Amino acid sequence: MKHTDETARTVKTTCAYCGVGCGIVATPQADGSVAIAGDPDHPANFGRLCSKGSALGETLGLEERVLLPVVEGRQAGWDEALDRVARTFTRTIEAHGPDSVAFYLSGQLLTEDYYVANKLMKGFIGSGNIDTNSRLCMASSVAGHKRAFGADTVPGTYADLENADLLVLTGSNLAWCHPVIFQRIAAAKAVRPHMRIVVIDPRRTATCELADIHLALAPDSDVALFCGLLHALSESGAIDDAYVARHTEGFSAALRVARTIKVRDVAARTGLADADIRSFYDLFAWTEKTVTVYSQGVNQSASGTDKVNAIINCHLATGRIGKPGTGPFSVTGQPNAMGGREVGGMANMLAAHMAIENPAHRETVATFWNAPNLAERPGLKAVELFEAVRAGTIKALWIGGTNPVVSMPDADRVAAALRACPFVVVSDVLRHTDTTAFAHVLLPAAAWGEKNGTVTNSERRISRQRPFLPLPGEARPDWAIFADVARRMGFSGFGYKSAAEVFDEHARLSARGNEGARDFDIGGLAGLDEAGYDGLEPVQWPVREGAGTPGTDDKRFFADGRFYHADGRARFVAVEPPQDGTCAPFILNTGRVRDHWHTMTRTGLSARLSAHIAEPFAELHPEDARRLAISAADLVEVSSPHGTAVVRALVTDRQRPGSVFVPMHWTKRYAPSARIGAVAHPISDPHSGQPALKSTGATVRRFEAAWYGFAILKTRPDLERIGAGLAYVAAARSGDGWRLELAGTAALKDARALALELCAQPSAETVAYRDARTGAERFAAFFEGQLLGAVYLSPEPVALQRNWVVAQLALERFGPQERVQLLAGRGRADRPDPGAIVCSCFSVGINQITALVASGQAASVEAVGAALNAGTNCGSCRSEISTIIGRAAIKVPA
Incomplete structure (x- = not known):
């Protein structure tokens, strides 16, 4: 099933994945598909896309969408569903107070969605209990920024990453998680070979292919490494004393702690060699243009905030902030994690980067919203929130655009909490997720391609997400759903007619009582009409009112040495390495x-x-x-x-x-x-x-399995049905059907019956093969001459040419020879197996690359690209190709 009423117009929009914020050009086609390309004019990606972005057109089908509201498992109308939500939330608040309800949202919502939800919860319900899966992503960066800068300010721009002479990547696998930024860096290094790159990560990830130094430190030892760096900077005379004196506070206390951590202590805590530590410290000390990029490897830690501040301390101490090619740089993991922070989408924030604990900020927001019951204290953060659900303190929960039964830690406890919760609302795109299974009311939300609004990327660049497909079924934008529930709860101020109206209110609030006192200010974007909003070009904030026509030039904070603490100074934070953690194996x-x-x-x-x-x-x-x-x-x-x-x-x-x-x-x-x-x-x-x-x-x-299996199927397997009897099953879409990996702990009594169950056709014709010596069995099932599937079972992990087998699903007819080859699990000698896919864009496998290198036809990533196209589109696989070339070259005789 596809969207209907597509037009042939081309629309510029923004990618749905990570915080790079790539521009996309989407063109609906006559056959219902959508052509996706990178926007060459967008300043985040200049036309580049990663493998995920390139494949967005393949994710737009409607076969798994929720298209009508669902109440208690049955389809219902919007009036019934929204009345149920509004009535239940109202009665719960009346009986138990505003803190008995909560929202848990997503960095994949648009800023306008986030804004309305936050206004409803904090301004009118009167609770801070609105948090987001960005808590799992960037919360430690937020806390570290606020401690150091007085605001949640990412100071730099992507251009700084390209212009740095030293780039430190810590806890950040850019090559896989932010591939377009990684390709921008790789291109910059090719032009400026003197650029040095240090990767700090316990694993040797794909990012390390670009590294001059890889520091494979012990998990959670980052604070020790950067405290030791601050000490080394002091010892080497690299401290910018004038900058520290003019623009900062707390240096002496931070250095006093750092001086207790010598190189030998760093080596003991990190597991790194003294020489490698000193090499990194020397590079940092004597390279003026240094940027430190960090992401989840820093943030997702019990000492994550201290890690962030340990990094920032080193940049403040050397004055390497606010200048081109310098600064600490947090890269966000979600498309609108930054936008959610701008509107106060997390439990400890107010809108427009105002502080919930600040009475003057509360007054500003309450007056602007005409909010009768503005929250006065932070709400529950994600882990606390779900624990409160489990404990029965929160009795009504609305989950929007996220899947916490999978993504939260201790996820089975989260599932138990939702199972026990008296009322769960889920607004989402898909009918069946691990979380929608617990919904008393399921609301169909607009998906990427249908949504209209804005997102903000890691460098504070606001981009339009424009719809290029009609809303299917009865799906609605998230902001409209929240606004409708607010009106049904009796609250005024939610009469928005469009996303542009929401954005205008957001922009006006950002400027209210600001006058440069707060970092986030987009007052210059207030007053846009529908046409102006639709035509909004990518722009970095701040965009202050009266500052002239918004441009797209790079904007960098703290160039004047002024920060957002009351005295205008940044703060060093004295941090100590945490005690050694778990003693688990x-x-x-x-x-x-x-x-x-x-x-x-x-x-x-x-x-x-x-x-x-x-x-x-x-x-x-x-x-x-x-x-x-x-x-x-x-x-x-x-x-x-x-x-x-x-x-x-x-x-x-x-x-x-x-x-x-x-x-x-x-x-x-x-x-x-x-x-x-x-x-x-x-x-x-x-x-x-x-x-x-x-x-x-x-x-x-x-894991002791009695048997293993591999299967290809024409139709999606029902894992709820077949999975109950299996110890392990993993399903994936593949070509014209599905592929499965299987295992069981009990001996199979009837292998043929399992094969027919997997193919979901008990009357199918089967051909079979059994190896009496090994106990391996193989089946292929056909119905009216069409292949339904093939199943390969063995007491050991199944060895066959998987990609070749999967490709057989595309064949329309199977003669005797084709059936024999299918059971054998391998093609003819003139059709070699490509091996595991390395380049998703062009379906190039490891065996093809290895053979090319071994033949002497290619000795570089560029040569492989010229011969096979691998690595020439999004570039995400280039580091993997480089590794394959190195390993294959070792096997080639000199």
């Missing part, structure tokens, strides 16, 4: 892979994006794998006191011994056993409330 680290996004509600719809990594995995160092008798294709069980996940083993020396990395993306819909959020502990940073998702104490053991 392993430290569990969670994060992203290249081609998937959050809980796969969007990327899981694209076969191309599933081709690179089709199932969940646990990345283990070879020493740990040998010690635990784990082989590369085995399944492993990763456990903590909170839960257990079963995933595939990936044995690689990219990982540190004693650490295990498991990606966050897989859900009940795609791999029921692999919800790693259920394993993650709920420990949070005491300042920011951000969960420490990078450092759960865990155990790892080989």
